[in-house]
Amino acid sequence: MCAAVYAARNGADVTIIEKNTQLGKKLSMTGNGRCNISNLDMNEKRYNAAAEKRMKEWLSVYGVLDVIRFMRSLGIVVKSEDGYLYPVSGQATTVVDAFKNELGRLGVEVIYGEQAKSINVLDDTLDEPGNERYLVITNQNSYEADRVIIATGGLSGAKTTMSTGDGYYICKKLGLTIKDTYPALVGFKADPDEIMPENGVRCTANISFLLGTEVIAKEYGELQLTKDGISGIPVMQASGKVVKFLAEGKPIYASINFFPDYDDDDYAGLTKEMMRLRDDRSLEEFLNGIHNSQINEMIIRRTKMSRTMKMKNISESMVQSIFENYRNYKLKLADTNGYQQSQVTSGGVSLGDIRDDMTIVSNNGIFVVGELVDVDGRCGGYNLQWAFTSGAIAGTVASI
Ligand SMILES: Cc1cc2nc3c(=O)[nH]c(=O)nc-3n(C[C@H](O)[C@H](O)[C@H](O)COP(=O)(O)OP(=O)(O)OC[C@H]3O[C@@H](n4cnc5c(N)ncnc54)[C@H](O)[C@@H]3O)c2cc1C
Numbered sequence: 001m002c003a004a005v006y007a008a009r010n011g012a013d014v015t016i017i018e019k020n021t022q023l024g025k026k027l028s029m030t031g032n033g034r035c036n037i038s039n040l041d042m043n044e045k046r047y048n049a050a051a052e053k054r055m056k057e058w059l060s061v062y063g064v065l066d067v068i069r070f071m072r073s074l075g076i077v078v079k080s081e082d083g084y085l086y087p088v089s090g091q092a093t094t095v096v097d098a099f100k101n102e103l104g105r106l107g108v109e110v111i112y113g114e115q116a117k118s119i120n121v122l123d124d125t126l127d128e129p130g131n132e133r134y135l136v137i138t139n140q141n142s143y144e145a146d147r148v149i150i151a152t153g154g155l156s157g158a159k160t161t162m163s164t165g166d167g168y169y170i171c172k173k174l175g176l177t178i179k180d181t182y183p184a185l186v187g188f189k190a191d192p193d194e195i196m197p198e199n200g201v202r203c204t205a206n207i208s209f210l211l212g213t214e215v216i217a218k219e220y221g222e223l224q225l226t227k228d229g230i231s232g233i234p235v236m237q238a239s240g241k242v243v244k245f246l247a248e249g250k251p252i253y254a255s256i257n258f259f260p261d262y263d264d265d266d267y268a269g270l271t272k273e274m275m276r277l278r279d280d281r282s283l284e285e286f287l288n289g290i291h292n293s294q295i296n297e298m299i300i301r302r303t304k305m306s307r308t309m310k311m312k313n314i315s316e317s318m319v320q321s322i323f324e325n326y327r328n329y330k331l332k333l334a335d336t337n338g339y340q341q342s343q344v345t346s347g348g349v350s351l352g353d354i355r356d357d358m359t360i361v362s363n364n365g366i367f368v369v370g371e372l373v374d375v376d377g378r379c380g381g382y383n384l385q386w387a388f389t390s391g392a393i394a395g396t397v398a399s400i
Pocket of ligand 1 (some may be wrong): 017024027030031035036037038115117151153154161162163165166342344371381382384385387
């Protein structure tokens, strides 16, 4: 939609082929229905390592201020919440509606309910490099075009959004390299043998992800623990660095520190205090003053202590073992929660096949943008920023 608006504003005659019966289904679900459009803390480090260098250049061409200006041009006023940008309306659907209005005003034709399948270069234009024409073949028709922008998205939220990864097949047929894809910005299932809370619990924690003993990602924030696994912003933020190893069957552990503000001295102090306060209370009663009852229950079960044991009978090594678990609650991860629960796709069309103007290296008239490309950002508006950046560049260049 962004590419179409830019191309049409430059005077191009634009047609969108949309598989769904509506435009912007995924956009309407973003930010818990509030649409986190972008972020004032914008830089290339917020994206996957493979994309950082290219993102620096792309963001210098079309960055967060350009998105704010573009939104304003669509009639959307944007506000910042600690740097996270949202429409003031607080409704993602207003952004989708603004796009639809602008596309209508610009005379962009939208063909609904047709699935693009492949793109062919028209034979009689093959010997005119730079001036080729294309045939976009759908499940029902074929359409001729001077330029084609492939913006079919990735696989995140596939079942509800109709973004089912078709673009990977289209691009593969064009000879492009597709980097292996994984769900990212996603929660994880814990190994079934792990001790987890019976009911869901949220808490602020530090969480590290380990490949064997090597720390591969570290985050802080509000963690969600369920009886099946872990999620929440810090888990999603780290997921991009973890999913590949998990898919390869490597042993991945999450280590949770339930007292994120405590250093070694604080822990030692707490242990001492606990020893000093030992009395007739049960272990369960005692721990209820220390942390959330569901987290305490996990720790009691893991240390195999009796919840009814009197505190006065507890040894110093037992107390140390309890605090070691608050500090380093290690969980083996079994899998991600899958594409449907993910917010972005890691992997996709290789950046090596994409030029700075978003055309593919093998052809000047075919562009690839958005989630389909091997670019994925952190939570916080970075993925929509990428969709807008790549869409704006492609739409502008395609209309020249
Ligand atoms: C639940 C959820 C919440 C999110 N929240 C945020 C957020 O707050 N901030 C943020 O930055 N990012 C967020 N994201 C990520 C963001 O939505 C995506 O990165 C972004 O929508 C990708 O844009 P896109 O245009 O590349 O693909 P999409 O938005 O997926 O659009 C692709 C379009 O192509 C159509 N299509 C697919 N295949 C075909 C075909 N073969 N023929 C014709 N049409 C086809 C689809 O129907 C769809 O309309 C969220 C994602 C999810 C799932």
